[in-house]
Amino acid sequence: MSGPAIRLTGLRKSFGVVNAVDGVDLEIADGEFFSMLGPSGSGKTTVLRLIAGFESPTAGTVELAGVDVTRRPPYERDVNTVFQDYALFPHMSVLDNVAYGLRVRGTGRRERHERAEEALRSVRLEGYGARRPAQLSGGQRQRVALARALVNRPKVLLLDEPLGALDLKLREEMQVELKALQRQVGITFVFVTHDQEEALTMSDRVAVFSGGRVEQVAAPAELYERPASPFVAGFVGTSNQFAGADVIGRSGTFSLRPEKIRLDGDGDCAAAGKVAEVVYAGAFTRLVVDLDAGPRMVVLLTSAPGLPALRGQAVRLTWSSSDLIALD
Structure with a gap:
């Protein structure tokens, strides 16, 4: 890599007169678990969509591994996204759901099934390949969505509040599992959440968003013990x-x-x-x-x-x- 996993420079996104993202500068290291934390409407999800290529910035640049991808479509960016609703195909088996991205890329049947099985093992769902999504619990469906994103072996995995629909106990269990999985696969995770405990629990560093801007970027302990502004002090804990x-x-x-x-x-x-x-x-x-x-x-x-x-x-x-x- 010739640069950080992600570099955002002067990033802005306007919807009419509303500045959803208002001049964001961020660098996210390769292999880092990085969280974007903030209340609803703070701009964190819009930044995630700008990294993924689902939105085009009004101004500024997005670089992945030192390459400017600002004007590239999503399919030309080495990132995958896991959404809150998981977006699994109900008519497909778990294995076919996981292998779907490889199928679109033209990967041979044998190889895509082998890689899909490997991805299911990485999220501890070996033996579940023949089931349908409706036969799984919420936590299992969440892990299937993760496996589907990991099977393409992206350099960056983007997670848009993937634990928001889970009950408290399962969410806490999945926080531990997600961090362990990130260490295991060694790729960059960018995690969007409005839950400060979630961000503090899992992250190497956290960016706190407010009004489309970044208030502070720091390790969890520093963020909690030494907040840089009244907003950060009040929002984090x-x-x-x-x-x-x-x-x-x-x-x-x-x-x-x-x-x-x-x-x-x-x-x-x-x-x-x-x-x-x-x-x-x-x-x-x-x-x-x-x-x-x-x-x-x-x-x-x-x-x-x-x-x-x-x-x-x-x-x-x-x-x-x-x-x-x-x-x-």
């Missing part, structure tokens, strides 16, 4: 944002993660308040605290029997100044 002059006597705007706060514990920062609500969430309990200084804080604690009794009680919150994130 839960964040308490407040004016420092009101709470700690320092100028500026700060962010503080709920799990960094303790009840009357150690720490060089403190604030008094009243518990407005106690929300039990299994292993953890969230306290919503109205500070005497004005702002509302969310505190995340390990669940314990006495926590529900704190509703309506005065409390003292403490934290370390090193856990504060300056957002100015």
Whole structure:
């Protein structure tokens, strides 16, 4: 390769007066699991479609492995796309679904069946080739769609919210499987999601989108611990944002993660308040605290029997100044 797997330069896409993508510059390394994270309408799916060639940019360029493919049609780009609805052919067997792309390319019957079987083994569906999609669970259909995309051995695999239709437990299982599969096949994955936990769980790096622009590109830990803007701090996980002059006597705007706060514990920062609500969430309990200084804080604690009794009680919150994130 003569460059990164994907390079986007000055990428713009307008629909009438709406700028869906507004000047995006990105480089995605070969073999990287890269996620594009953002709310609906932030431009992430449009960027994915521009990489795939399903949309043409208003301005800017798309390069794959150092080659400008901006004006090339989708079938001339070495990428495959997995969509949320999987788009499997209901009248075909699983094996024929997986082999379909090879059939279109004119690959011989024996070779395409061998490669389709190999792709099914890679997603742990060996022995399912004779079934129809309707005979599979949602998670199995998702893996068939992955196998169909992988069978062509693309340099880049584009995934457009492929786990969005799955229930929570299956989605969590598939997150682990997807990352393991990406390591196994060693190709570049570009994953679009609005679920921040999904992005943090699987990705080598994450780009956070807002209003058609990239707010920050970073590894998951850096993105969570050192957000570059108030939007990133609020969108990636839960964040308490407040004016420092009101709470700690320092100028500026700060962010503080709920799990960094303790009840009357150690720490060089403190604030008094009243518990407005106690929300039990299994292993953890969230306290919503109205500070005497004005702002509302969310505190995340390990669940314990006495926590529900704190509703309506005065409390003292403490934290370390090193856990504060300056957002100015």
